[in-house]
Amino acid sequence: MKFLRRGDASKTDDLADETSADPVGESGGAADASDRPAATATAGKGRPTPKRRDAEGKRRGPIAPAPMTSKEARARRKANRGTRADRKAASADRRAAAADRRARMLAGEDKYLLPRDRGPVRAYVRDLVDARRNLVGLFMPLALLLILTMFLTPAVQAYVTLAMLVMMVFMAGEGFLIGRTINRRVRERFPDDTSSPWSLGWYAFVRASQIRRMRAPKPRVGAGDSV
Structure with missing residues (x-):
């Protein structure tokens, strides 16, 4: 900051005369501020902004200090x-x-089912599978039989393994037929359905390979019933 000396009093007087002669100044800021309409000023809310916890209606109590020992915890x-x-x-x-x-x-309440089981299309597929007797349903018992033959003689194991392979071929063929039948029936009942044929066929095959009593959701139709 620069201070004026005693000999500069005349300069101070000259500066005061210039200010009184031109109150607006070169920038014209004072005149512009006075000429602005009052309507352009932003009106206040008239109240302070409430805190978030007050606006939400929550009351937070004091936080307990962390326990110092394991016994206290x-x-x-x-x-x-x-x-x-x-x-x-x-x-x-x-x-x-x-x-x-x-x-x-x-x-079978749709709200409590897994996402893979929800919807009228999947319920219809389950009914179609449950209404027929499938050779694929012997998959789990045959797998258990194969495990038990591991404790028998090698000759018996060879015969059982060969029989299992033949059954697996027949079950694979039946699974292919089940998939085609399920997709055809679904397209007839639900022509606007956009489900993948592979996903519907696999869903039907997995359902058919399970033991009837262990299927979830439980079958709604009996074996041999018309759907």
Whole structure:
């Protein structure tokens, strides 16, 4: 900052005269500010902006300090779990809810099914598979039989293995026929369906290869029924 000396008093007077003679100045900022219309000024809200937790209606309490020892941490976890009766009641509720969801899933309710089983097309495919007796359904029992023959003599194992290979060839041929039949029936019932023929055929083959009592969802039609 530059200070004026005593001998510069005349310069100070000259500067004051120039300012009074030209109040606007070269930039004209004061005149422009006075000439602006009052409507262009932004009106305020008239109230402070509320905090987020106040706007959401939440009240946050103080955060508990971290436990200093493992004993204190165990005591805090035990206190948060509640009493033994409360834990047993909560566990019983969870088991009941899980059993209810499983029962609804086995009954075929679309809301509780896996994504691969949802939709009227997949339900129709399951009905078509469940309504017929398939040779592919012997896949799991034959696989169990093959495991048991590993403890027999080599001669018996050779005969069983050969029989298993022949059965596998027949089951593969039946799986191909099941896929073609399922796709044809689905196209007739749901002409606007865009599912892949391969995915529908594989879904039907996997369903047919399972033991009837172990299928999920449970079969809605009996063997031999018309669909």
